[in-house]
Amino acid sequence: MTEIVTAGVLVIGDEILSGRTKDQNIGFIAEYLTNIGIDLREVRVVADDEAVIIEALDALRARYHYVFTTGGIGPTHDDVTADAVAKAFGVGIDHHPEVVARFRERFTEAELNEARLRMTRIPDGAELIQSATILAPGFKIGNVIVLAGVPSIMQAMMDIVSPKLKSGARMLSETIRANAREGDIGGPLRALAEAHPEAIIGSYPFLDEDRKPNTNLVVRSRDPEQLRVAVAAVKDMLTKLHTPH
Structure with a gap:
């Protein structure tokens, strides 16, 4: 089996x-990582507090292959993510000449104030995540990928960085409509989950087109045969459930 690659997200x-x-990034990142074969295992949301960010960052980067952060790399005084990341890795931080040059092309000297220059500060040794359409870059250092909080910019950064990430076997899934209430299939479903440990079986209740309680069963596995x-x-369990005795 291909190695399972894991990730955490720090908002x-x-x-x-x-x-x-209202956060729009967690769901996007979760789906994006699933589609490229990386398991998102944990999400934390923390305040704009340097010490708290460092603490969370150190915990997550020791636990997972990758950590994605969103937010806190803008121009204001409470945008402290870059400083926190630099301190977590024990490196310096300074205005990146390549980013400063890009800003000088975009802004006049009067516009290029201290606040805007804050966005050009990158930890030493970090790799920039940028494109022609992204003004202030994100960056990658170690196993930490620092992304913007603005959803459209974050999504563009994910497209740039994802080809360079190590990924594992993709999780395969199949959805089966149960035509039964969740409570009616809980017992048999538990027995199936125990009998098939290589698969993950989840149940998700919903109201169907007749406004009646129904359930979708989602089966997941990295192994196509185990999934089958x-x-x-x-399906056999559901057939027996619906067959009159």
């Missing part, structure tokens, strides 16, 4: 915790 920002900004066997077992 940074007081505005997320206060509810002023587990799906067949689920």
